[in-house]
Amino acid sequence: MSNMENVNSEHAQEKTKTKKKWITPKTFPYILVFPAVLLFVVFTVYPVISSFLLSFQASEGGVMSFVGFQNYIRLFNDGLFYQSLINTFTILIIQVPIMITLAILLAVMLNSALIRFNGFFRVSFFLPSVTALVTASIVFIILLDGNYGIVNYVLSTIGLEKVSWLNDPFWAKVSIMLVVTWRWTGYNMVILLAGLQNVSQDLYESASIDGAGKVRQFFYITLPQLKPVILFTVVLSTIGTLQLFDEPYILTNGGPNNSTLTVIMYLYDQGFRYFDFGYASAIAYVLVIIIAVLSWIQLRLGSDRD
Structure with missing residues (x-):
């Protein structure tokens, strides 16, 4: 043993x-x-x-089979895809510059010692970015309702005509831009504010001694020093806008007449409404390429050169 x-x-x-x-x-x-x-x-x-x-497959009789580049060929001949792309880029080109400009101005103001209760205002402007997208969209549906909305009530009170915010192609795009700007301006403001607080005050003191006013200091000190941070927010905002889905889906459902149909909404419809997952995957990868190219261009244009 x-x-x-x-x-x-x-x-x-x-x-x-x-x-x-x-x-x-x-x-x-x-x-x-x-x-x-x-x-x-x-x-x-x-x-x-x-x-x-x-993205190289299609459903035939309920079975996925290899079809080569057929999904991509179909995509580049799809007029509705181009319409969704134009809608997305329209919102991007107009809304992103407005939002970034507002974020810069708010960051500069809230970084100033002249503004009292800075902490309160910073939190107030940042709060929309942590609000649930569905909740925010429903609030704007109530505000922008053509018949009973608060905004149209105010317009009629001051003698102006009511606006068909969600049922007119032009104003529907404007409504989407308003919601996106309201939601993400404060988020970008916080990022820019962090960048502002890293700018040396010695630069401003030297400029003041040389006789430069606040406006000249803004254009010759603040903006150049914030250039990397502005570039970062522009790239993030561009990517976010190209992936826009929740706001148009809830506010307008892509209407009227597909005037607010975005690329991601079109992808969603193909994948989860029509169950054409191969075609939806092709849309996704074309969008990935577009985002990568735009980000590369922005980084190249915004990078410092000797």
Whole structure:
């Protein structure tokens, strides 16, 4: 019996040594990182690869089959896709510059020592960005209702005609821009405010000594010093606008006459209304390429050159 016990103890010691060899100072960091890497692969890498392969497939009799570039050929001949692209770029070109300009002005004002209760105003302007998109959109539906909306009530009170905010193609786009601007201006303001607080006050003092007023200081000190931060907010806002979905989906559902149909809404319709997942994946990857190209152009134009 003693011999058997000795053999068993030796086996147990060998197993313990083998286990300890796996956990060494070199392997321990990889063991800690492995769960995060596994989640990233399962929920990010795999879906990206899977959707890319799906963009070359189509459903035939309920079975997905390889069709080559047919989805992409169909996409580039799809007038409704171009309409959604034009709508998205219209909102992007008009709304993003307005929003970034407002964010810069608010950041400069709230960075000034002349404004009292800075903390209160900063939180107030930032709050819309943490408001649920559905909630915000429903509030604007109530405000902009053509018959009973508060905005039209105010307009009629001061003698102006009511505006068909959500039923007219032009005003429907304006309504989307209003909601997006209201929601994200404060978010960009906080980012710009953080950048402003890193600008050395010595620059402003030197400029004041040289006789430069506040306006000249803004254009010759504030804006150049904020250039990297402004570029960052512009790129983020561009990507966010190209992915616009919630606001037009809830406010107008892409109408009237597809005047507020965005690319992501069109992708959603193809994938989850018509269950054409191959075509929806093709739309997604074309949009990814557009976002990548625009981001690259913006970074190239905004980068410092010798």
